[in-house]
Amino acid sequence: MHSRFQSYQTDSGKLDRAALDNELEALARRYKDVRHRSLDLCQPLQIEDFGVQPMADASPPKWHLAHITWFFETFLLQTYAANYASYNPAFEHLFNSYYNGVGNPFPRLKRGSLSRPTVAEIYAYRSNIDEALLTLIDEGEFGDQAASEIAQILELGLHHEQQHQELLLTDIKYNLGHNPLFPKYHETLHKSDQESSTPLCMDPPGPLREIAFSDHNPGLVDIGAVSDFAFDNEYPRHKSFLGPFGIANRLVSNGEYLQFMHDGGYQRADLWLAQGWAALQENPRHRPLYWHQTGHGGWSEYRMDGLHPLELDAPVTHVSGYEAMAYASWAGARLPTEFEWEWAASGKALAGNFADSNRFHPMVCDAANEQFFGDVWEWTSSAYGPYPGYKPLEGVLGEYNGKFMSSQLVLRGGSCVTDSSHIRASYRNFFYPADSWQFSGIRLAVDL
Amino acid sequence: MHSRFQSYQTDSGKLDRAALDNELEALARRYKDVRHRSLDLCQPLQIEDFGVQPMADASPPKWHLAHITWFFETFLLQTYAANYASYNPAFEHLFNSYYNGVGNPFPRLKRGSLSRPTVAEIYAYRSNIDEALLTLIDEGEFGDQAASEIAQILELGLHHEQQHQELLLTDIKYNLGHNPLFPKYHETLHKSDQESSTPLCMDPPGPLREIAFSDHNPGLVDIGAVSDFAFDNEYPRHKSFLGPFGIANRLVSNGEYLQFMHDGGYQRADLWLAQGWAALQENPRHRPLYWHQTGHGGWSEYRMDGLHPLELDAPVTHVSGYEAMAYASWAGARLPTEFEWEWAASGKALAGNFADSNRFHPMVCDAANEQFFGDVWEWTSSAYGPYPGYKPLEGVLGEYNGKFMSSQLVLRGGSCVTDSSHIRASYRNFFYPADSWQFSGIRLAVDL
Amino acid sequence: MHSRFQSYQTDSGKLDRAALDNELEALARRYKDVRHRSLDLCQPLQIEDFGVQPMADASPPKWHLAHITWFFETFLLQTYAANYASYNPAFEHLFNSYYNGVGNPFPRLKRGSLSRPTVAEIYAYRSNIDEALLTLIDEGEFGDQAASEIAQILELGLHHEQQHQELLLTDIKYNLGHNPLFPKYHETLHKSDQESSTPLCMDPPGPLREIAFSDHNPGLVDIGAVSDFAFDNEYPRHKSFLGPFGIANRLVSNGEYLQFMHDGGYQRADLWLAQGWAALQENPRHRPLYWHQTGHGGWSEYRMDGLHPLELDAPVTHVSGYEAMAYASWAGARLPTEFEWEWAASGKALAGNFADSNRFHPMVCDAANEQFFGDVWEWTSSAYGPYPGYKPLEGVLGEYNGKFMSSQLVLRGGSCVTDSSHIRASYRNFFYPADSWQFSGIRLAVDL
Amino acid sequence: MHSRFQSYQTDSGKLDRAALDNELEALARRYKDVRHRSLDLCQPLQIEDFGVQPMADASPPKWHLAHITWFFETFLLQTYAANYASYNPAFEHLFNSYYNGVGNPFPRLKRGSLSRPTVAEIYAYRSNIDEALLTLIDEGEFGDQAASEIAQILELGLHHEQQHQELLLTDIKYNLGHNPLFPKYHETLHKSDQESSTPLCMDPPGPLREIAFSDHNPGLVDIGAVSDFAFDNEYPRHKSFLGPFGIANRLVSNGEYLQFMHDGGYQRADLWLAQGWAALQENPRHRPLYWHQTGHGGWSEYRMDGLHPLELDAPVTHVSGYEAMAYASWAGARLPTEFEWEWAASGKALAGNFADSNRFHPMVCDAANEQFFGDVWEWTSSAYGPYPGYKPLEGVLGEYNGKFMSSQLVLRGGSCVTDSSHIRASYRNFFYPADSWQFSGIRLAVDL
Numbered sequence A, B, C, D: 001m002h003s004r005f006q007s008y009q010t011d012s013g014k015l016d017r018a019a020l021d022n023e024l025e026a027l028a029r030r031y032k033d034v035r036h037r038s039l040d041l042c043q044p045l046q047i048e049d050f051g052v053q054p055m056a057d058a059s060p061p062k063w064h065l066a067h068i069t070w071f072f073e074t075f076l077l078q079t080y081a082a083n084y085a086s087y088n089p090a091f092e093h094l095f096n097s098y099y100n101g102v103g104n105p106f107p108r109l110k111r112g113s114l115s116r117p118t119v120a121e122i123y124a125y126r127s128n129i130d131e132a133l134l135t136l137i138d139e140g141e142f143g144d145q146a147a148s149e150i151a152q153i154l155e156l157g158l159h160h161e162q163q164h165q166e167l168l169l170t171d172i173k174y175n176l177g178h179n180p181l182f183p184k185y186h187e188t189l190h191k192s193d194q195e196s197s198t199p200l201c202m203d204p205p206g207p208l209r210e211i212a213f214s215d216h217n218p219g220l221v222d223i224g225a226v227s228d229f230a231f232d233n234e235y236p237r238h239k240s241f242l243g244p245f246g247i248a249n250r251l252v253s254n255g256e257y258l259q260f261m262h263d264g265g266y267q268r269a270d271l272w273l274a275q276g277w278a279a280l281q282e283n284p285r286h287r288p289l290y291w292h293q294t295g296h297g298g299w300s301e302y303r304m305d306g307l308h309p310l311e312l313d314a315p316v317t318h319v320s321g322y323e324a325m326a327y328a329s330w331a332g333a334r335l336p337t338e339f340e341w342e343w344a345a346s347g348k349a350l351a352g353n354f355a356d357s358n359r360f361h362p363m364v365c366d367a368a369n370e371q372f373f374g375d376v377w378e379w380t381s382s383a384y385g386p387y388p389g390y391k392p393l394e395g396v397l398g399e400y401n402g403k404f405m406s407s408q409l410v411l412r413g414g415s416c417v418t419d420s421s422h423i424r425a426s427y428r429n430f431f432y433p434a435d436s437w438q439f440s441g442i443r444l445a446v447d448l
Helices: A004-008 A017-042 A061-080 A089-094 A108-113 A119-139 A144-177 A191-197 A254-262 A274-282 A321-330 A338-346 A395-399 B004-008 B017-042 B061-080 B089-094 B108-113 B119-139 B144-177 B191-197 B254-262 B274-282 B321-330 B338-345 B395-399 C004-008 C017-042 C061-080 C089-094 C108-113 C119-139 C144-177 C191-197 C254-262 C274-282 C321-330 C338-345 C395-399 D004-008 D017-042 D061-080 D089-094 D108-113 D119-139 D144-177 D191-197 D254-262 D274-282 D321-330 D338-346 D395-399
Strands: A213-216 A219-223 A238-242 A245-248 A291-293 A299-303 A306-309 A377-383 A409-412 A429-431 A445-447 B213-216 B219-223 B238-242 B245-248 B291-293 B299-303 B306-309 B377-383 B409-412 B429-431 B445-447 C213-216 C219-223 C238-242 C245-248 C291-293 C299-303 C306-309 C377-383 C409-412 C429-431 C445-447 D213-216 D219-223 D238-242 D245-248 D291-293 D299-303 D306-309 D377-383 D409-412 D429-431 D445-447
Touching: A017 A061, A017 A119, A017 A144, A061 A089, A061 A119, A061 A144, A108 B108, A119 A144, A144 A299, A213 A338, A219 A338, A238 A338, A245 A338, A254 A321, A274 A321, A321 A377, A338 A377, A338 A409, B017 B061, B017 B119, B017 B144, B061 B089, B061 B119, B061 B144, B119 B144, B144 B299, B213 B338, B219 B338, B238 B338, B245 B338, B254 B321, B274 B321, B321 B377, B338 B377, B338 B409, C004 C017, C017 C061, C017 C119, C017 C144, C061 C089, C061 C119, C061 C144, C108 D108, C119 C144, C144 C299, C213 C338, C219 C338, C238 C338, C245 C338, C254 C321, C274 C321, C321 C377, C338 C377, C338 C409, D017 D061, D017 D119, D017 D144, D061 D089, D061 D119, D061 D144, D119 D144, D144 D299, D213 D338, D219 D338, D238 D338, D245 D338, D254 D321, D274 D321, D321 D377, D338 D377, D338 D409
Parallel strands: none
Antiparallel strands: A213 A245, A219 A238, A238 D238, A245 A445, A291 A299, A299 A306, A377 A409, A409 A429, B213 B245, B219 B238, B238 C238, B245 B445, B291 B299, B299 B306, B377 B409, B409 B429, C213 C245, C219 C238, C245 C445, C291 C299, C299 C306, C377 C409, C409 C429, D213 D245, D219 D238, D245 D445, D291 D299, D299 D306, D377 D409, D409 D429
């Protein structure tokens, strides 16, 4: 968001308007795809599934669908479309997530108590806004400044929608996975699907390789956004000094996590941060979020395709940051910092098990490749804060990222519910260390 | 429930089986009507409306529909149908309300987080149980004891379903009335509908008559169930001494309640019970539940037919017991005890504005008749407790009423969402004094 | 409080002022005794013990000492002493318990956070007010009306102080009994002390007699205050109809309560009120408040004289109303209503194990006498509410009793920490059914 | 703690035992001073002041006194004194703060509910442990390893006691400052006291100089412990890259903070972190913790010497991290990172207004010197986390610092209640961003 559209400046300092107009056209095409994907993801849902909010953080699917539409209406149509009349003034309140700058958001905790507007009404809202927005881009006549702003906000809006596509999936999983009926979101994918979409993994997978730590001694490095698009929190690119460290060549597996459990990991206060230990005493869940003990002492795991026996070699997922750190302590290691992770990942291919494959669960892999992307978000030890010289976006969009920079940890790498076009080495995701409803897992690091 | 089916005993002490079988047939006919009415009440709903639980007490409509079906399945089919297999074992847990004696009820607070089973699946559950139950009654061959028990439980189950029909309406109102869109449940009824169904009221109504207190000096009286059917908590009929008292000839109106508000009723601690005052400080709602201040200092009220200007002459409703008592103190009066109310109401016709009229809101009336039934439940000053010699029902059904006999107040008379076949002078409804989401109002009494 | 001082009216309707003045003198003498007793009760305390509030309900001793002084200052000196200047305006706020009519009470929950005023400063406050009050009575020149009011408020104030003497002891016990060091309040009394003060009990006691139920069939009776002094909530004396019942000839013993525990009483939902069961799940204390399991599976009990092995034959105490009702259900009985209790107790001597004996614990007794007073307050099944025709005291003192008439149960009979001059058959104590820090126990009743 | 006592290693790798013994002697002398200071600080207290805990974080003074004694008993006497018997086994539980490794700490929230042990008993505990400890050091015969460990733990224990001396003062202030009587802890110091102890400040102070930002462009620097003693969290010293920044030459003043308030700082969501804004809505305190509005719209501030008119030129204190950040945003600046602060402070003299002067309040200063130490702890924007290569202390003492490394912010520089011997440029204090009961203030920084 910071500098991308400055690239349309010519040497003479004038805007290359033709290039910008091309870009706008390309964004409009991408708009249709991204918007369509949101509806695709909701296709398996029953109408009843669109409305529930089984915990504060897991918003109803229909709220997500409306909110991401509200974003385009509020930040583009309301600002740039001449004589634009609000689609429904009540929606400005209902579907504002947290932007105090554009009014008074409806209380987050009560999103699940709104039976109206109905799903059909929200789909109609989407179509209407889509039409208005595409018309705006297609037919609007803007000066250079407005055209550049629209391009920026449109691109941001698409990434925003992709973020909510991921939340849509994690929130649907939370809902269905906490229903005693354990309904499936989709059927299990077959081998043929798998091979084409996630080339890094074998089927059947070979034996899990040992964790090995690759050595790094970076010294003074550059950290932060290099890609075409990046969020404000990835800027500015800046120098940081990294001493020697080792980082694991694969994620921690379910089987390894089970050893931690069998070794009393949930009973040993010395492995835990004080807040994590306190949270554990208050809410004694002694297993990853979707694991269930079976009758015979074994374990099953709820996945988007239903309850299945736990795959020991697959990466552990749905662990909190506290669990990740306790595991790392137990293993005699630690979590990487976000900068160590970024340094180690920077050279790697953006390949992996992403949402694109419609698998929506981490996979057992045995590639020689040290895959840093996809499968699960990787907890880092880094508190989420501003980079040196960080500037939030201007205006109300300044609330997008910056105001959450307290008490959270950074996660890196994307997951099996992240779209591959929505990830990069510099991408900083962030959640509270107690959170576990995201596809979050563990990669170890060590001091050298 | 206590003695009704003993009436089928002949003089010789033997059961009049033919009479009992006739009664069973009649109950089967009534079963179809009552069960159909539940679905009728849900007819105006969107699928989305079936699932929400906007507060702990307001269960989702589909939960009500499933629970009342579960009641028949659990207490009749599971016990009396030979080789009966549970429709769905998970439902035994999900739709058990509070019967510890038949397993572990699903947490009340999370009823709104269950997107599955879907509405269609619950309708199928209903049809299936209906068919099995009617077959059981029609074709089952029972001994005298079983036949008598089935008749009793069937009758209880129908009254149970009628109780939930009322809750269905109050919970739907809570949902829609707390949605910023204020959707209507139904259209406003026209004059023609009104006249036929609620003959006590004129349209347009005449001026509201003054409140007058009729004098009573009962002395030693009999209190409790006299009707064919009554709940266990209305038994046994017993003697009580009532000194002289006066009771108002009509309900307190919205206009009168507004005077209380204008006179600082919500600011004067001396008018309130200590718990009520404390609750008010913590949650400062200074108006009946569904009142809203309009721009010009006036008031509107949310009703099942949407937001409308407040009708000053209509009975005030959706006030808590604390509000009712504070109002009574302010008015220099008090609430009646439940026995005073029962005594005064005993001679009165069971006429009034009930759910039968599909109006679902209290009406402005100007009848000479002192109407004690319908419109709103009337808070009494009586704590809900057991009558002398009270015995809960036998077995698990003993959890039906008795275990709630603490910290609640008795309300009497039925409301505009009560079915007229479900009310009687001895009927004891009970809610916590802080509750206001029921159609609850105020009738004053005085010492003489 | 209602009519007592009308007895000084002569036949001619004039006040017998000489008799009233005599009464005032007598009250002044009693004032010194009662006020002295409060300090006597605090004599064993360390200064540190005066300040703590280990739970919201257990106020610090120094707060009690100040509050009962504040009562006399506020309701007598501030009203009737000419040119009286407040001792310390901050105290008007700090030591007001719950009288909204005389300002804004300091938050109850924070009483234990006030290290100042110190104990010495509160003792000085007491002396100062005592002197001013005795001077007022001794030297003040009042008209008939004022003299009569002063006598009434003075008498109320002394009973108020006696109520707080009991709370002083229960709150000290709560504090010391929840300290892991289990400090004693006093040394165990010797036999010689016991015999003189509590003649109903033998030492050593004989074997516990069986519980027997005496039969009563009262019919229409008079209930309520008959004594010289009674609180407003005991008025007016009124008629009530009582059917036949039986009431136990002694309290439930520790040994009997232990059988209830061994029989799974705390695990059987069917024995409990719904609120009691819910409270038990949330806070699973499966024993009376001060019982502790010893190493060998036995039980000890914390008493004011320290931790001792549980005396099986002594009355069980510190049980909640929920526990009392669950026990009664288990025993196939019920609690008496408050009117049954009053009727049964009315003929009994006001003898028993009271605070006067400085024993402060219920005793094993084996008297032929069916002792209804002392030892432990007896839970009844009656909700605390107003008697027919109840009128609170006039003015601010109207907040004394009436505003607590919701959600509480009546207890009767006084306890081992009640002064014998502060109890009578019509006395109504009241606590929430979840409360157990008072000396509360169980007497059974049955239907006949 | 990491390497300090390695300095007693000679070139040949052997321990210089004579030097270590000298050091132990010096530590024993310092022990007496530090221990005495704790009692000195309690000298102005009434016995009542020793016991209260007006909020969870503000432990009772007597608890502090006992806990810091427990530290020496547990980590030195119990480990190194032959045949040592616990002073009182109950104290091991009662005065353990948070060391899960040595048993089960008494619940923090209930520290204020313990009236026993009394203050006198805790003083006796202190004397007893002091004597045993000094005897141990004086007469114990230890091998090299044990001697070295004892020296390390003793030194740590003294710094631990100094930390609690600061908490003692902040907790006493919280107690007295929240009592409606606003009692003083001490009398206001006179000019003569001031001049000698805090040479940087003038009396009367000159006009406040303008805030100016000194420019820095450090590049790659070394951060972390360089001093004789440092806590584990200041290790290891490591490289970090710091870009150009400016840092203010003085603290933000009360007058400047007042401008922020007058400019609507507490009403503008855009200035606040999301968590800070949410906390503000829930608990709307719109001023620093000890400020009070006076009748005439002015402000007074509670200080250890009582309520005084707010000094506009004195540094603002008792602001939360959220308030500090909101102020900085409003001022168009930001908080420094902890590394920027350390870099800027490194060359500065350790002079300032410390606890040594017994003033216990920040002062108006007008020195040319840019004083970075004393007066108030300075919030930084840095989350409290481990330095690269951080290792907690071995054994149970590993719980000292490391386990709190989540959700807190680092504060730097010490305050007017910090002892001057307990501060250094590398010192990292840490509190939650919502905390304001410490002497915490604001120094601004800017990007260059």
